[in-house]
Amino acid sequence: MRHVNRITPAMPAAAYKTYQIVAPLPTHWRPATCEEAQCGAYERGWRTAVDETTELGQRQAYYIRRLSGRRFAVDRSPEGLTVFTFEAGQSCFARHQVPLERDPFYFVKHGDFRGNPLGIQPYQHRRGEDWVDDFAEHQDRIARQIERG
Incomplete structure (x- = not known):
């Protein structure tokens, strides 16, 4: 397993969300x-x-x-x-592979790389635009909380 250098999180895993775009090899790529x-x-x-x-x-x-x-x-x-x-x-x-013309999966998961301690199911957006809006709103909420202290 590859080790990744990560910044030590300041809060528990439950305080985080993970925004992920996924294009799995079996469903989104083909041999080329x-x-x-x-x-x-x-x-x-x-x-x-x-x-x-x-x-x-x-x-x-x-x-x-x-x-x-x-x-x-x-x-x-x-x-x-x-x-x-x-x-x-x-x-x-x-062995080469090229992407299929297929939209990726847009996920929002609770928790971070340490896991999802609350066990909340991931949410899959149907459109990339919705995923971007969700991410922007989440960032805005964080910025407002920081401003409030």
């Missing part, structure tokens, strides 16, 4: 070709360095040479690595 994803490796070509002194490097080199179906030139680096240089215009080894 390198060309569709405007992949830099596809557009300009790329290099892959493989250390064939290791078992992993040997398997990678075997795949590139025998199974990948890609065009490449081979060089040996001074460090003992095998460097495969791939021409532009062919698929790289990454």
Whole structure:
């Protein structure tokens, strides 16, 4: 799990709201070709360095040479690595995804990253404009409370 540096909250989790826009991979994205994803490796070509002194490097080199179906030139680096240089215009080894033309989900959740101690159900706005209005009203309420002390 990735650790995130966060400012220590001044209040308990129940005093916060979390505004979130979500576009989950399964429902809002689809697999794409390198060309569709405007992949830099596809557009300009790329290099892959493989250390064939290791078992992993040997398997990678075997795949590139025998199974990948890609065009490449081979060089040996001074460090003992095998460097495969791939021409532009062919698929790289990454799995690309592009967004579907689908609106994201607009959520307002009670609590913060520490949780929702009151167990209040999240609210989902149907339109982004409503989510923005809700957020603005919430910020305005906070500003007024700060002004009052």
